[in-house]
Amino acid sequence: MNKAEIYEFLTSRNKQKKKSRTPARLDAIQSATGAILALFIVFHLIFESSILLGKEAMYRLTKFFEADFIFEGGEPLIISALAFVVFVVFVLHALIAMRKFPASYREYRRYQTHRHLLVHNDTNLWFIQITTGFMMFFLGSIHLYTMMMQPSKIGPFASADRIFSDGMWPMYLMLLVSVVLHAGIGVYRLIIKWGVFDGVQPQQNRLLAKKIIKWLIVFYLALGAVSLVTYIKIGYEHQEHYGERYHKGVKE
């Protein structure tokens, strides 16, 4: 066989081989589940900051999510169901993402060498992404399990007691930092990957997207931190009455 024949033979064989679509499908599912979770967090941290408007505001919002306009006094099982659905999406997203983790110490060392050689910002972002993802896998699971199993223990005092007296605030602080960084960087990577805002000036638009995401990360970190401190303060003041619940308009 001469060179041309070998080339012809190899290319015809490659054409015959059917390419697997699984990696592309997995990538699309990972992007979709990530986008759903990021959207959830964007709203979650806003709703959760209702405590900044006072105990009554947070209480009313909690009861609204328990659909007290339909069920007398609210139905906490709705929260369990919602937490279960979020948990399924969360686990699916994590399972698919796991295939991109370094599989061995050797692979990890190779990545580190590349990282130092490249000094490329977006490669560093990937490292933050897998580190925060790993943290969230544990911290997010603890939180979602609590929400699924104790949905009735949500409210200005119940949440504050959990955060302060039950010593959950360090867990929430770590969860807050990891989830905000992970969601922010994740959304930025989605924008780059799918060329969402590329338009006619992709380079400039990407820089603009990066800037906006940076400010959103700062905003959500600050909002979450201030809300957490408010819960800690309420929990501290309420520790003598640990377990007592808040009722509409009345402080017990």
Ligand code: HEM
């Ligand atoms: C339907 C599912 C969820 C419900 C019902 C829920 C509810 C709550 C509630 C009531 C709090 C206040 C603290 C407490 O009562 O313990 C809280 C805090 C928090 N949640 Fe969730 N959550 C859900 C899912 C998630 C997920 C999936 C994440 C991220 C992986 C998350 C991240 C956080 C963070 C970071 C805080 C602390 C916020 C701060 O520092 O101000 N939550 N959540």
